[in-house]
Amino acid sequence: MRDDTQGYQYRAAFGAWINDMRTEPLPLENWPAPQFDDATLEGIGRALDVQAEAGFNLLDVWGLFATYGWPPDLKSALTDERRRRIHQVLDAAHQRGVGLVLGMGVYSWGYDRIIEADPGVRGKNPDGSPHPHAMCDANPKAFDYVTRILDFVLEQFDFDGVHLESCDLGCCMCPECAGGQGKVAYNVQLNRKTADYLRGRWPDKILYVIPISWIPPLTHFDAEQKASIVELSGHIDCFMDQGHRGTMVAPAERPEFIKNLDCAYGTSGGIWLYPDARWDRTGYFLPYPRRTGAAIREHYDDGARGCMFYQGPMINPGTEINVAVGGLMLRDPHRNVEEALAEALDHYYRPKTDAVRRKLVEIFQLGEEGYFGQWVEQRFLDAHHAPAPGEFMFDCHLFGTCPGPAAYLHEPFLDTAGRVAYGQALQEILRQVDALPPGAADAERLSRIRRSVIVTLMLLNTVAYGKGENQVMGW
Ligand SMILES: [Zn+2]
Known part of the structure; x- marks a missing residue:
């Protein structure tokens, strides 16, 4: 050890x-x-x-x-x-x-x-x-x-x-x-x-x-x-x-x-x-x-x-x-956390240039702030009678016998304004990934980011649709 x-x-x-x-x-x-x-x-x-x-x-x-x-x-x-x-x-x-x-x-x-x-x-x-x-x-x-x-x-x-x-x-x-x-x-x-x-x-x-x-x-x-x-x-x-x-x-x-x-x-x-x-x-x-x-x-x-x-x-x-x-x-x-993030991205994504490395850092920061930046402590206290996580899950509990709902895109995690902001951040991530020149970084990993963001947008928009938020979501 x-x-x-x-x-x-x-x-x-x-x-x-x-x-x-x-x-x-x-x-x-x-x-x-x-x-x-x-x-x-x-x-x-x-x-x-x-x-x-x-x-x-x-x-x-x-x-x-x-x-x-x-x-x-x-x-x-x-x-x-x-x-x-x-x-x-x-x-x-x-x-x-x-x-x-x-x-x-x-x-x-x-x-x-x-x-x-x-x-x-x-x-x-x-x-x-x-x-x-x-x-x-x-x-x-x-x-x-x-x-x-x-x-x-x-x-x-x-x-x-x-x-x-x-x-x-x-x-x-x-x-x-x-x-x-x-x-x-x-x-x-x-x-x-x-x-x-x-x-x-x-x-x-x-x-x-x-x-x-x-x-x-x-x-x-x-x-x-x-x-x-x-x-x-x-x-x-x-x-x-x-x-x-x-x-x-x-x-x-x-x-x-x-x-x-x-x-x-x-x-x-x-x-x-x-x-x-x-x-x-x-x-x-x-x-x-x-x-x-x-x-x-x-x-x-x-x-x-x-x-x-x-x-x-x-x-x-x-x-x-x-x-x-x-x-x-x-x-x-x-x-410095941003430096550690850049080091990890260097290791796994192999960016060709400093500009690509900076872009990758930005993409991950957008992913983090786009979601967690929408959390509000009081919503968790009201809904769960407990502080904000700590530990969180997609559908709030671990049990079940089929893939559960995307509750983490729902209140108390995100409210209407939070869904709007997160949706915008996810779209921006896609724009940034797609703007990278061909061969700029590990193509397979970039395609995984793309896929994970596309699926998340579909789930987010489905939650918003079910709540009648069509107008504010911009579609
Ligand atoms: Zn006993």
């Missing part, structure tokens, strides 16, 4: 799931898509190329073994073919100097079939009803299942780290678990004992914890919760306060909080698209290097040294450049 003294220490490309980086869509597959086939491998390999070139030193990926449910015997999760492919991902990462991080559910994510076969470990909802996904820590057998999975995986595969996640699908709310001690203290307890187990057996693995769903949106950790996390910090390498809807540590308190930790603190770079694998993979153009670059610098100045930077299909022109610039900024958070 490469390690730089300057910049962020834990530069994790966050998959998140194996098929999120896939080049071809899986249009009818619910999230998270479970298959692990040659196309999955191809997408991961392509993403690893960009990640390694940008300077990421970790790839954190979920779903190599299971999604919702490990089989109770564990070993039947691994066909010979799957075993071979996991080794291929490990080899591909290590050949590029990137460490592989195991996405590991702690008491939830991966236990549905175990809970079904052994109902005594099933957790409870606040009303006492059975929890669909989480185990209950009051039953000591629950922790045995966690350690059995870790033994099974780490005795056979050379992962470089483990991402522990205990509450994304909720946690047990019985009086002996989170119902009694509160979600933060309970989740700290689960992660601490899992981390201690890992440290005891594999002291060199990088361990990090993410607090997703530990507290509700619009709230921050209070003093007692922060003290509990400081205690956890002695057992792990990094606490990843990602920031799906703002970070859970209040931004004003971040520098002081980080100083008290015995481990590193990380975020996810301020803003990210979670790309739905059902969608056309080049059907959107959402570069955001200026925004992530600013967040990476700000969080670094507060003391952050870890980042889980979200990935996607590298065939998408916005995704490829977001990841490339994100990696460059993580290595050198104070560099």
